[in-house]
Amino acid sequence: MCEWCFKHGDGGKWYNNARLYRNELADEYNCSEYLEEQWKNMETLFIRKIMGFNSIGLGYKMKMPIIGKVIRKVVEGQIHSEKKNRNPVRADGHFGQVLPLEDAQHIIGNLAAEPIIKNYCVCRWMQRGVKDAVCINFGQLSEVIEKHTRYIPEGVKYRLDREEAIQALQEQNEKGYIASVWFQPVPYINAICSCETPECGGLRLRNDFDLRTVYKGEYVIDIDIDNCQGCASCVSMCQFNALRYLPSVKRVIVDLDKCFGCGVCRHACKHDALNLVPREDVPGQAGKY
Amino acid sequence: MVKKTKITVDHSKCHTGASTDPRDCRKCLFVCDPAVFLMHPTLEEHPDPHNPEIWRIDPIWLSKCTGCMKCVKVCPEHAITVVPGVSLHEMKAR
Ligand code: SF4
Ligand code: SF4
Ligand code: SF4
Ligand code: SF4
Ligand code: SF4
Numbered sequence: 001m002c003e004w005c006f007k008h009g010d011g012g013k014w015y016n017n018a019r020l021y022r023n024e025l026a027d028e029y030n031c032s033e034y035l036e037e038q039w040k041n042m043e044t045l046f047i048r049k050i051m052g053f054n055s056i057g058l059g060y061k062m063k064m065p066i067i068g069k070v071i072r073k074v075v076e077g078q079i080h081s082e083k084k085n086r087n088p089v090r091a092d093g094h095f096g097q098v099l100p101l102e103d104a105q106h107i108i109g110n111l112a113a114e115p116i117i118k119n120y121c122v123c124r125w126m127q128r129g130v131k132d133a134v135c136i137n138f139g140q141l142s143e144v145i146e147k148h149t150r151y152i153p154e155g156v157k158y159r160l161d162r163e164e165a166i167q168a169l170q171e172q173n174e175k176g177y178i179a180s181v182w183f184q185p186v187p188y189i190n191a192i193c194s195c196e197t198p199e200c201g202g203l204r205l206r207n208d209f210d211l212r213t214v215y216k217g218e219y220v221i222d223i224d225i226d227n228c229q230g231c232a233s234c235v236s237m238c239q240f241n242a243l244r245y246l247p248s249v250k251r252v253i254v255d256l257d258k259c260f261g262c263g264v265c266r267h268a269c270k271h272d273a274l275n276l277v278p279r280e281d282v283p284g285q286a287g288k289y
Numbered sequence: 290m291v292k293k294t295k296i297t298v299d300h301s302k303c304h305t306g307a308s309t310d311p312r313d314c315r316k317c318l319f320v321c322d323p324a325v326f327l328m329h330p331t332l333e334e335h336p337d338p339h340n341p342e343i344w345r346i347d348p349i350w351l352s353k354c355t356g357c358m359k360c361v362k363v364c365p366e367h368a369i370t371v372v373p374g375v376s377l378h379e380m381k382a383r
């Protein structure tokens with residue numbers, strides 16, 4: 001459990017707290033208004049100047065002495081902001097966590113508010129020029145996104161019932177996309193994404209600049225050495241470069257410091273050698289989100 | 290001082306209303322492994338704020354550029370220039 005579980009989990013994981021999905025909570029925080037403004041400007045997030053800086057050449061800016069540290073502090077403060085006057089245009093309070101398919105499907109089956117829609121991934125459109133209808137959004141966010149026709153998949157049923165959304169998540173996860181759940185803005189939860197790196201804006205900031213836009217999952221992978229046949233199929237599934245094949249011992253090893261606990265590698269294993277275990281039970285990984 | 294990578298996109302060639310609309314072409318986005326480029330609506334007011342109509346391409350993640358020049362070669366408008374500097378990968382290795 002991370003700091004957000006202690007703040008908003010009511011005793012459990014934050015994303016398992018039914019209260020954070022309700023319309024009443026969204027209304028209390030004026031989320032509809034926030035989402036309306038945020039989504040109108042979504043693709044301009046990285047080119048907009050925030051306190052004099054935009055994200056162009058962010059890597060160089062963050063390497064600058066002093067200024068780099070200031071930028072980190074300001075940006076993380078905005079990402080995690082719970083203040084009243086949050087700015088939707090710069091996505092204040094919008095961050096998420098990687099989670100395994102089972103947890104994502106539990107959310108869609110039991111917790112997500114209706115209506116549930118699938119729409120084109122904004123990140124993949126901006127960064128790769130591809131329209132990929134993999135984002136599952138729900139509650140008040142669905143009604144906001146529906147107004148933006150460029151995100152609505154053409155010629156298919158995009159409003160989904162719970163069963164259809166659970167199936168969609170299954171297919172996307174099996175392809176190798178990473179499931180993630182999002183506050184938008186904290187503490188209202190309204191999206192399960194199926195991400196790919198380096199296109200995903202959240203994972204970009206986390207992986208390349210170590211900004212906490214996306215937290216690592218509640219689990220890490222465990223390799224059953226007796227079962228592993230060394231086929232190496234799992235290696236190509238991992239988007240975090242955590243798995244590697246060793247010719248000398250003919251099996252794969254994991255670098256747990258890189259493992260986000262997405263569980264996507266499991267789909268490739270035909271020998272039941274990959275299982276998720278709670279991060280908290282693994283020495284050196286407990287508390288590292 | 291670190292030598293930064295410099296990339297330019299000539300918007301007189303690639304822009305909504307110019308000879309190529311980036312939303313139709315998208316070739317530079319496809320070829321760049323580290324996904325340095327971003328396609329985005331301009332910051333100006335758009336007639337329909339829900340569906341902005343004026344789009345362009347700008348380089349954003351400059352420190353990730355590997356200097357492969359694939360974007361320069363693929364661009365049908367010859368709109369892109371790249372002057373490679375130090376990439377963030379190299380900075381990490383030091
Ligand atoms: S967060 Fe992930 S799935 Fe959602 S829009 Fe970005 S890349 Fe796509
Ligand atoms: S090794 Fe970890 S990060 Fe990589 S696919 Fe498996 S669970 Fe995900
Ligand atoms: S897919 Fe399974 S059997 Fe094959 S290398 Fe990975 S863990 Fe071992
Ligand atoms: S030179 Fe290569 S790495 Fe750099 S922006 Fe162009 S395609 Fe991308
Ligand atoms: S390849 Fe050239 S013309 Fe095509 S979108 Fe990129 S910059 Fe524009």
